[in-house]
Amino acid sequence: MLSCIEEYLSYLAVERGLSENTLEAYARDLTQFASFAARINRGDDEPCEADAASAGQSTVAAFIAHSMESGASSSSASRRLSALRGFFRFLLREGHIRRDPTVNLDGPRQARRLPRVLTVEEVDKLLAGPSGNEPRSLRDRAMLELLYASGLRVSELVSLSTRDVDLEMGYVRCIGKGNRERIVPVGQSAVAALERYLALGRRELAGASDDSSLFITNRGAGMTRQGFWKIIKRRALEAGIAAHITPHTLRHSFATHLLEHGADILSVQEMLGHVDIQTTQIYTHVTQTRLREVYAKHHPRA
Numbered sequence: 001m002l003s004c005i006e007e008y009l010s011y012l013a014v015e016r017g018l019s020e021n022t023l024e025a026y027a028r029d030l031t032q033f034a035s036f037a038a039r040i041n042r043g044d045d046e047p048c049e050a051d052a053a054s055a056g057q058s059t060v061a062a063f064i065a066h067s068m069e070s071g072a073s074s075s076s077a078s079r080r081l082s083a084l085r086g087f088f089r090f091l092l093r094e095g096h097i098r099r100d101p102t103v104n105l106d107g108p109r110q111a112r113r114l115p116r117v118l119t120v121e122e123v124d125k126l127l128a129g130p131s132g133n134e135p136r137s138l139r140d141r142a143m144l145e146l147l148y149a150s151g152l153r154v155s156e157l158v159s160l161s162t163r164d165v166d167l168e169m170g171y172v173r174c175i176g177k178g179n180r181e182r183i184v185p186v187g188q189s190a191v192a193a194l195e196r197y198l199a200l201g202r203r204e205l206a207g208a209s210d211d212s213s214l215f216i217t218n219r220g221a222g223m224t225r226q227g228f229w230k231i232i233k234r235r236a237l238e239a240g241i242a243a244h245i246t247p248h249t250l251r252h253s254f255a256t257h258l259l260e261h262g263a264d265i266l267s268v269q270e271m272l273g274h275v276d277i278q279t280t281q282i283y284t285h286v287t288q289t290r291l292r293e294v295y296a297k298h299h300p301r302a
Helices: 002-014 020-042 057-069 074-093 120-128 135-150 154-158 188-206 225-238 247-260 265-272 282-298
Strands: 171-175 181-185
Touching: 002 020, 002 074, 020 057, 020 074, 057 074, 120 135, 120 247, 135 154, 135 171, 135 188, 135 225, 135 247, 154 171, 154 225, 154 247, 181 265, 225 247, 247 265, 247 282, 265 282
Parallel strands: none
Antiparallel strands: 171 181
16 A cells, blocks of 8 residues: 555656645555554554555545544544545556545534634734834735735745746736646735835845745745744734734635625635635635624624
8 A cells, every 4th residue: 555655646746736745744644544454454553564455445434533533623534534535536547446445435524614814903913013124024024915915825925936026017926736826916015015125125134045035034045834934923922913823814814805895706716726616615604704793793683
């Protein structure tokens, strides 16, 4: 099974163009399943390699059940089942197995959780935090402004190069999931923050480095996902926002605020880079929930 997993991951990387983070998640889930299937076949805890062709539906179901019994959330268990579905479909297509053990296997039910969204006032406080012309403040302000203006994923944000932004036309070009390219418009506030950062901050942060990354760390290298997570957490605390904030919170806020102010869902889907519109529709639930809260708070007979 381990050699089949390597073949599948190679297919995902070369032909599907999946990101390194996604490939790591698939590799982790599939190798855990291989280890579990090996123990099932062996009947004890001694390690041995499982045969992909011998994995039946009961083994897959037992693995998902074991994952949840070990503390995995329903969303994590569903992700593992999705990884296994893709894996066994690939093996069936390549002729490595005669039947797909995941066919007609239902995943765990998931409670639909609405994403955490900042209010417009909270966003204003967050973006106003990094002030002055100190290079790091200019960089942090530009990153926060651009993230809220475009709804990029954090991996897309830190992967931008200086060639990916057109400040004169007001757009950013990014490569999203599945190696899909999209063009996203950027508003005047973000453009102004980027212009100040590029004119007054980036050159000083880069020093002698020839790194083409748009956003540079204090050491002159390209910004990392982990580095920006630390920045946004620190800036949220400085702004007095007590709620748990991540880069994805600004992406959620971008989409929700657009819909609240009349944007159509197809345009929001395209800007977010969602393949399936059902993924975007979660934000319509957020806006409906907030409308109900406003009604309950302000209507005299609510």
